[in-house]
Amino acid sequence: MEEASSVFLQKIEEQYIEGIADNMRTYGVSATVGRVLGVIYTNRRPMTLEELSAETGMSKTRMSQVVREMIDLNIASKVYEKGVRKDLYNVETDYYQTFVSLFTSNWQKVIQKNKMIGKRLATQLSKELEKGDLTPETEHEINVWLDETRQWMNYYQWLDQLVDFFESGEIFKHVPKPE
Structure with missing residues (x-):
């Protein structure tokens, strides 16, 4: 039963991320930016480029471009976490x-x-x-x-x-x- 709940919640998360991606298109922003925004948001913590690449299946180079675009749009920022050597990126959680x-x-x-x-x-x-x-x-x-x-x-x-x-x-x- 626990695995069914986990699959159910994963599908909800995927729908949520796709909803954000659709919203981004409405704002004239790529769905890719929306997906990355959704991934960070649903993980509820700052993430590295490597983590984002793994989660989305995009290359680290492409992920870097997307994150830079998000920073330019003021919907993401680089954050510091003590003890973490890699750059971390977080998103605005206020809709x-x-x-x-x-x-x-x-x-x-x-x-x-x-x-x-x-x-x-x-x-x-x-x-x-x-x-x-x-x-x-x-x-x-x-x-x-x-x-x-x-x-x-x-x-x-x-x-x-x-x-x-x-x-x-x-x-x-x-x-x-x-x-």
Whole structure:
């Protein structure tokens, strides 16, 4: 009977890990990252690259890449444990914080990229206007694009504020976590 319970619990754990992997796809993150997150989470302790490789069947090199990606997304961190010589990696156990980390890290990249594009477009358009030898139609079209670029920049400024709203935890004052 004990072995049946063990098999049952192992299947539950596998379903849990696959659920996390599916969720990661929703956030625009690979299912592989989700599986590794799930493995560390379900083991309920920090793990080495070797342990993660053994658990997932991935090479240590691939595992290193996945863990680096997780650290970049702020959903994993390297931790120190006295007496352990190998690097250990742990994950955030608060679902809400994991969501905030994934949401904000993805949007921060998009925001920074699009702010740079907007600045570059505005500069190019302004330089073209300064030339002064434009037809009224061309000047009008450039001004339309300058206005569009300002709206673009305002949008990404708003998104930046939204990310700050999440990162500061202010979101939880307006949408509280259930008790």
